[in-house]
Amino acid sequence: MRRFQQLIAIVSMIIFSFSSYGLEKLRIMTEDYPPFNYLDKDKQLKGYAVELLTEVIKKINAPQDIAAIKVAPWARGYSQAQKPGLKNMLFATTRTEEREILFKWVGPIAQTKIVVFTSADNPITINSAEDLRKYKFAAIRGDIGAILLGSNKVPTANIHQLNKFSLLTRMVEKKRVDMFAYEQSGAIDLMKKNNIDTSKFKVAYVLKKGELYYAFNLSVDEKTINAYQQGLEDVKKDSVFIKTITDKYLK
Structure with a gap:
């Protein structure tokens, strides 16, 4: 029985080697x-x-x-x-x-959840995609947050696309935009990594779960x-x- 099991293991390894041969x-x-x-x-x-x-x-x-x-x-x-x-x-x-x-x-x-964050003391209430079009946003250039804002018909002029996450929170803090778009758990982790106080921000709207x-x-x-x-x-x-x-x- 033991030899049989060893044989099966060897054959499986050979088959796997052939199946993975030639991968790009x-x-x-x-x-x-x-x-x-x-x-x-x-x-x-x-x-x-x-x-x-x-x-x-x-x-x-x-x-x-x-x-x-x-x-x-x-x-x-x-x-x-x-x-x-x-x-x-x-x-x-x-x-x-x-x-x-x-x-x-x-x-x-x-699983992922793309949201928009605003400052914790901001009374903004977003109930629909139509509400989004009233405000200005920051997002990472080419990121899903920017894409989803566009697909929700937020005017291009109202989406400030940047290359660094820290700039998104800074834009909100300085009130140059109302909100920023990013993946929820990723945003919280990046805030902590950049020594940004997470209590200063809150989720205002969920753009997409994906x-x-x-x-x-x-x-x-x-x-x-x-x-x-x-x-x-x-x-x-x-x-x-x-x-x-x-x-x-x-x-």
Whole structure:
């Protein structure tokens, strides 16, 4: 029986090796977007989506080095990930109807909630998308927050797009805008990271509840996409691992 089990294990390894052979090497990009992906105080890449991806890469034996992942401003990474013919992957990316045809998708990674924050003492009440159009906002250039404001018909002139999160809160504090748009848990983590008092802000409106994905350039072959998707699904079956990273980053 023991020899039979060993034989099965060897055969499984051989089959897996053949199935993962020939996967494309990717240029992987991310941004500072805690708790999903971010650089810690020692400039080490951390986060829920990072640890999940690391396990997927191990699972499918992909030709990738986590240490080589490039951290860049969102607008730059988002643009690079879409360039024709480049074997790029960007994470963590909110999957939306507007973005659907721009990438090949692997996921979901986690649930997400895109909201607008205002100052805690601001009496503004937002009850509908129509109410949003009365106000001025700050958002990260090219980020889902800016996209959702636009899709809710907020005038372009009322959306100030910036490259750094700290500028969003500063714009609200200085009353240059009424609110800023960002992913809720990510905003709270970034405020703490930048020593910004979270009690000075409150959520005024939920723009969208969605899911985060790994977004692959359209030129990446289907074998690679399918391998990453299957690898992700297999990793998710490890309830102990998922609980560990959930407790570590999302609670």
